[in-house]
Amino acid sequence: MPMPQPREDCYKEYIKMMTNIVILSLLICISLSFWIVSMTASTYYGTLRPISPWRWLFSVVVPLMIASRAFKKKSLDHSGALGGLVVGFILSVANFSFFTALLMFFLTSSKLTKWKEDVKKQIDSEFKEGGQRNWVQVFCNGGVPTELALLYMIENGPGEIPIDFSKQYTASWMCLSLLGALACSAGDTWSSEIGSVWSKSEPRLITTWEKVPIGTHGGVTLVGLISSLIGGMLVGVAYFITQLVFVSDLDISAPQWPIVVFGAMAGLLGSIIDSYLGATMQYTGYDKRIGMVVNHQTKDSKHISGKPILDNNAVNLFSSVVIALLLPGVAWGFWPRG
Numbered sequence: 001m002p003m004p005q006p007r008e009d010c011y012k013e014y015i016k017m018m019t020n021i022v023i024l025s026l027l028i029c030i031s032l033s034f035w036i037v038s039m040t041a042s043t044y045y046g047t048l049r050p051i052s053p054w055r056w057l058f059s060v061v062v063p064l065m066i067a068s069r070a071f072k073k074k075s076l077d078h079s080g081a082l083g084g085l086v087v088g089f090i091l092s093v094a095n096f097s098f099f100t101a102l103l104m105f106f107l108t109s110s111k112l113t114k115w116k117e118d119v120k121k122q123i124d125s126e127f128k129e130g131g132q133r134n135w136v137q138v139f140c141n142g143g144v145p146t147e148l149a150l151l152y153m154i155e156n157g158p159g160e161i162p163i164d165f166s167k168q169y170t171a172s173w174m175c176l177s178l179l180g181a182l183a184c185s186a187g188d189t190w191s192s193e194i195g196s197v198w199s200k201s202e203p204r205l206i207t208t209w210e211k212v213p214i215g216t217h218g219g220v221t222l223v224g225l226i227s228s229l230i231g232g233m234l235v236g237v238a239y240f241i242t243q244l245v246f247v248s249d250l251d252i253s254a255p256q257w258p259i260v261v262f263g264a265m266a267g268l269l270g271s272i273i274d275s276y277l278g279a280t281m282q283y284t285g286y287d288k289r290i291g292m293v294v295n296h297q298t299k300d301s302k303h304i305s306g307k308p309i310l311d312n313n314a315v316n317l318f319s320s321v322v323i324a325l326l327l328p329g330v331a332w333g334f335w336p337r338g
């Protein structure tokens with residue numbers, strides 16, 4: 001016979017279930033308010049496109065399904081799943097291309113985090129089973145895109161547009177800025193998750209080019225750099241394909257294929273910026289007692305690089321901000337005109 005659950009465990013499960021119900025109800029209320037505000041603004045100003053019922057439904061149901069599955073698979077913890085719901089909802093409402101770029105980043109990053117876990121356990125002192133992300137990590141990777149998606153809706157309203165600086169400069173800049181932030185996060189994840197276990201050569205510190213132990217912040221390898229470019233490129237491919245499917249006036253707009261190149265460059269440059277910040281502003285030491293690289297000073301650790309100024313989440317956030325601010329301006333100079 002199965003043993004009955006202790007009363008304490010039942011109480012915890014009940015609290016968790018009620019919390020989920022309350023948060024889901026709040027999410028639906030918030031999403032409905034977005035719809036009402038959009039309809040009101042569209043009626044009052046006569047220029048903004050309202051949120052269609054189908055877009056609203058998609059933006060609630062699909063992120064909810066993905067977040068629930070990610071929670072069950074332990075890719076996200078409880079707080080991370082809730083944060084992912086908010087980020088996924090706002091990006092989906094704003095632009096389906098934003099959502100597919102986010103989805104490509106999340107799915108590939110989750111798979112890579114779990115890839116060769118047995119090897120990563122031996123080189124990462126702070127390894128988490130399943131690579132569970134919490135709300136802090138979700139918002140450090142998704143906070144900048146979420147803010148840009150909100151600004152995009154204020155500027156352009158919800159919906160997909162071609163990236164064309166000659167016709168919609170501000171909206172195109174925001175689209176590339178958001179894409180750059182997501183590609184940067186993807187590039188950094190691909191670089192660290194693949195480079196640390198697949199590279200045959202020791203990483204080199206990006207500031208001095210000296211050989212350093214695997215797992216050192218700021219350590220780069222050729223495999224890692226190529227991986228970051230591919231990771232960013234795949235995010236760009238997801239955005240590009242969605243443009244082809246949902247944008248109706250591509251025939252009179254600027255070519256969209258540079259989106260893929262832009263994603264690749266954002267992934268590579270984002271990884272390089274992340275490595276530089278890691279080498280200078282994150283502490284890395286080697287703990288002789290456990291035989292691993294550590295991210296904080298211990299009595300048995302020997303300093304390798306960096307200063308204890310930022311943690312990994314802050315470095316990821318700073319890298320995505322830099323790419324989001326600078327790279328669209330560079331792209332504007334080279335983007336083909338329609």
